Amino acid sequence: MQKSETKSRAGLSAEGSPVAEMKAAMGGFLSEFNAFQEDIKTRFKEQESRLTMLDRKSSAATRPALSRSAEADVPHRKAFGAYLRSGDDDALRGMEMEEKALSTAVAADGGYLVDPQTAERITSVLRGASSIRSVANVVSVEATSYDVLVDHTDMGSGWASETANLTETTTPQIDRVVIPLHELSALPKASQRLLDDSAFDVEGWLAGRIADKFARSEGAAFISGDGVDKPTGFLDYTPVANDSWSWGSLGYVATGAAGDFATSDPADAIVDLVYALGAQYRANATFVMNSKTAGAVRKMKDADGRFLWSDGIAAGEPARLMGYPVLIAEDMPDIAADATAIAFGDFRAGYTVAERPDLRILRDPFSAKPHVLFYATKRIGGDVSDFAAIKLLRFATS
Numbered sequence: 001m002q003k004s005e006t007k008s009r010a011g012l013s014a015e016g017s018p019v020a021e022m023k024a025a026m027g028g029f030l031s032e033f034n035a036f037q038e039d040i041k042t043r044f045k046e047q048e049s050r051l052t053m054l055d056r057k058s059s060a061a062t063r064p065a066l067s068r069s070a071e072a073d074v075p076h077r078k079a080f081g082a083y084l085r086s087g088d089d090d091a092l093r094g095m096e097m098e099e100k101a102l103s104t105a106v107a108a109d110g111g112y113l114v115d116p117q118t119a120e121r122i123t124s125v126l127r128g129a130s131s132i133r134s135v136a137n138v139v140s141v142e143a144t145s146y147d148v149l150v151d152h153t154d155m156g157s158g159w160a161s162e163t164a165n166l167t168e169t170t171t172p173q174i175d176r177v178v179i180p181l182h183e184l185s186a187l188p189k190a191s192q193r194l195l196d197d198s199a200f201d202v203e204g205w206l207a208g209r210i211a212d213k214f215a216r217s218e219g220a221a222f223i224s225g226d227g228v229d230k231p232t233g234f235l236d237y238t239p240v241a242n243d244s245w246s247w248g249s250l251g252y253v254a255t256g257a258a259g260d261f262a263t264s265d266p267a268d269a270i271v272d273l274v275y276a277l278g279a280q281y282r283a284n285a286t287f288v289m290n291s292k293t294a295g296a297v298r299k300m301k302d303a304d305g306r307f308l309w310s311d312g313i314a315a316g317e318p319a320r321l322m323g324y325p326v327l328i329a330e331d332m333p334d335i336a337a338d339a340t341a342i343a344f345g346d347f348r349a350g351y352t353v354a355e356r357p358d359l360r361i362l363r364d365p366f367s368a369k370p371h372v373l374f375y376a377t378k379r380i381g382g383d384v385s386d387f388a389a390i391k392l393l394r395f396a397t398s
Contacts, residue, residue: 084195084202084363084374118207119359125211132222132234135286135327136351137385141181146354148177148385175247179354181379182230186213189371206361210376220331222353222382223288231382234351235333239340239392242276250384251276252340252392259337259395267300267308273344273393274322281346281389286325288343290332297321297342335395342393350389355380 126133139146151174188209194200218231225233238249245251253276255269256262262269277285289297298309298319310320318325324344333339356379364373384390 084206084361118203119357121204121207122211122214122359125208126215126218129211129215129219131215131219131329132288132327132347132351132382133218133353135288135347136222136353136382137348138353138355140357141354142356144181144379146179146181146352146381148179148352150175150177150386177352177383177385179231179352179381179383179385181354181356181381184214184217184230184378184380186210186217186376187373188213188376189368189373191371192365193370195372206374206376210359214378218380218382219329222351223329223331224333225382227383231353231380232384233382234343234384234390235340235392237384237387239394241398242391247387250387250390250392252394254394254396254398256397257395258397259335259339261296261300261395267302269393270297270300270308270322270342273342273391274324276391277345278388281349282324284346284348285344286327286347287321288327288329288332288347289341290330290334291328292334293332293341294319294326294328296335338394338396340392340394343390344393345390346386347390350384350386351382352385353380353382 186209188206190205195202221231221233223233224235225231226236234250239252240249242251242253253269253273274282300308302308308322312318318327320326333341335341359376359378362375364375367373
């Protein structure tokens with residue numbers, strides 16, 4: 001009897017006691033908590049994966065076209081190459097582009113924008129060309145014109161004592177320079193047999209021809225363009241003697257001889273030209289002249305017999321005249337009577353080039369059989385944005 005009772009109590013303590021029930025409950029709670037924790041971790045990983053994918057899509061959407069990897073450009077380059085060779089535009093029509101500028105297919109008007117690599121090659125050539133573009137202020141716009149606001153007057157000021165009444169001072173005047181964009185075009189052609197040759201680099205050839213034509217057309221317009229369907233060149237404005245210069249014209253310094261430098265102390269005209277420009281512009285100033293004028297100027301010496309001209313020491317460095325860089329622009333006029341053959345100024349402040357970043361190509365296999373024409377167009381404008389930043393040397397007596 002006693003043994004049976006003892007066993008009964010032992011069984012109660014092992015199975016039905018409060019301690020056993022608590023252990024069972026705690027075990028169930030821990031099991032459920034672990035399952036809950038694993039579920040939270042899984043959800044966090046899924047959320048992190050979604051955010052990573054969203055971030056990649058956002059980065060791809062905002063990435064500039066020219067910054068894409070070479071692998072990403074391969075499909076578009078192949079499609080564009082097929083269009084140039086055979087006129088096959090199916091791939092271009094169906095291709096999804098990341099960026100509008102320089103890469104979006106524009107079939108509505110029968111043409112397509114060039115691929116980023118070809119566009120960058122053309123732009124690089126234009127930057128390196130001996131043109132005002134290389135020293136001017138160049139801006140990209142998406143409109144039909146570009147406005148430059150210029151403050152060319154000075155604000156009045158005065159001294160005041162502690163108790164005296166303040167007097168009203170003059171207010172600066174703001175001028176708006178509107179630079180309209182014009183269409184610049186090139187029309188290179190190639191035979192269909194040459195285009196069919198797979199070894200022929202059609203994109204490289206096209207980029208070179210377009211860049212060469214654009215560089216020559218731009219160079220002439222930025223210097224002497226009349227503003228009619230082309231940029232306005234800085235020499236299109238009426239030159240006036242620097243002593244009577246006013247806004248809206250370019251001031252000049254005379255050499256003292258018609259069609260030549262003065263017989264005595266010819267280098268003085270160069271010195272006078274440098275110091276006719278305001279001090280705030282001289283630090284970034286550049287001489288602009290053609291090769292014939294440069295040939296005459298580089299022979300000049302100062303009073304101590306030292307040449308005013310010095311060639312660039314490093315490769316690619318421009319020659320210098322009186323310590324200032326020289327840009328050789330063949331579209332500048334030759335030395336002649338009353339010619340303004342040399343310009344000196346801060347062209348970054350004085351001349352603005354505005355352009356749209358897109359370049360279109362229209363393939364025409366019909367107008368010049370058996371050749372294929374490639375009609376390339378872009379929109380560009382240019383004008384003087386600060387008339388005080390550029391001075392001219394006029395080969396005249398006064």
